[in-house]
Amino acid sequence: MRLIDALFACTLENPPWVSFLEAMEQYIPCHHATLVLRKPRSGDPGVLVTLEGHADAIVALQERVFEASPFLELPEGEVCILSRMMSEAELADRHPGYYEYLHTYGQVTDLIGLDLAEPVTGMIFRLRGARREGEPRFGEREQKILEALAPRLRTAFAIYARFAHQQYQLSVLDDAAEQLAVGCLVLSQDGRVLLKNAVADRWLAQQDGFRLWNGVVRCLDPQSERLLRTTLAAAAASEGPGDAARSFRIRRGGERHWSVLVRPYGVRAALGEKTASAVLLLVRDADQKPEVSAGVLVELFGLTRAEAVLAARLTNGESLTEAAQSLDISRYTARAQLSAVFAKTDTHRQPQLVSHILNTVNSVWA
Structure with a gap:
């Protein structure tokens, strides 16, 4: 039960998966519990999650040993045990580099593993554990534990993979907005900030024409403030995201202005029940020529x-x-x-x- 609890709780951790790997080492039991989120390739160290104290072994695996490993690619959904795939003598004969690696880093004599593919994102999760010299080889008990855990692992991996994919998409959009010098904010009808990107965050902190006051966007110029309130109310009362955008300018210091584009933005479950409507604001420096990079x-x-x-x-x-x-x-x-x-x-x-x-x-x- 503790292993299952750790499995789902760890997806919210930073970094994720660590508490699950700790629970796995205790419950299986095993050593060197590792989750490969992207396998190493030539010139690409991949992404591996492991516990503290395994850094040297992981670096060696990422830099060169992965090419010699017979345990990197396993049949999808099948719990595999290295000692059942080949004897120690066969491993030393067929894969001498990998055999030396296992004995150099931790006196490893056996491995257990499970590969699971997430179909929507295409990610493949590779879970591994090890037994050391003097310990029994992995057997039927450990195999049944991972087989019973596999459906829950699939669910947890799918949650993580789709969330990570969305985060990646958001980071790409945020990078594009940064290069285009566009501040993006999602506001409630009363101007309360629900979401904002790094560009908008930076401009709000400068308090050049507009700022945050108790979580609400306020314009420093009275006329601009009235325009903002009127435009937000009109956009919030629109039918939905397909309605026409509204634009206006916010006065800054001197003769400068911010150009603001306002669009209705559909209320999503993630915004909470108290948010009746939402509005998207796109802000840029009206006096700055967009940088073409x-x-x-x-x-x-x-x-x-x-x-x-x-x-x-x-x-x-x-x-x-x-x-x-x-x-x-x-x-x-x-x-x-x-x-x-x-x-x-x-x-x-x-x-x-x-x-x-x-x-x-x-x-x-x-």
Whole structure:
């Protein structure tokens, strides 16, 4: 029961899975309990979760030993035991590098493992445990424990995988907003902040034209404050996210302004029962020309990194010859990359490409 409790509780921990691995080592029992979230590959150390004290063994596995391991890829959903797959003599003969690794790090004589695939995200979870010299090999008892645990492991892995996938998507969107210098906030009808990205957080802290007051966004200029309240109320009263966006400006110091786009945003279960309506605010510096960077163009048009770097230089005013020289590539290579950019952006000439990129970058405010 403690093992099952730890399994689901650990998905909320930071880092996750540690308490489950601790419980697994005690209940199975075993040593070196490890969860592989992404297997090592050449040039990629992968992502492995293990307990403190195993760092040297994990580094060695990530750097070189994974290539020699007969226990890295197991049949999906099947509990496997190394000593049942091959004898110690066979392991030493067929996989001498891996055999030496097991005995160098912890005098390991047996392994137990289970691989489970999560179909929605494509993640594969690889759970491993070890027995040391002088301890009995894994047997039917340990196999039955993991087999009985497998359905719950699938559920816990699915919860974690889908949450991690959503977090990754959010991080990509947040990075794009950072590069485009767009502050994103989700507000309740009265202006209370429900969600915000890092750009908005930074601008609120500067208190340049607007700020947080008891968790509510307030404009420092009275006219801008009235506009904000009126626009929030109108957006909150709209039918839903498909309704037209509203835009206005927030006065800052001097003659500067923030451009604000307001859209109705559907209330989600995650916002809680007290939130009757929600509004999305997109904020940018009205006086700042949007920066066209390679990262932005990769996100917007699906360009390769090399194509995006070239397109960004052209958009920022360089000629094709100047861009080729500054990137230390031949004009032939630059023209080939430009042709690929034309195809991906559905443009045919350089001025048309530049105009299309600038219009697309600005279209978030259309």
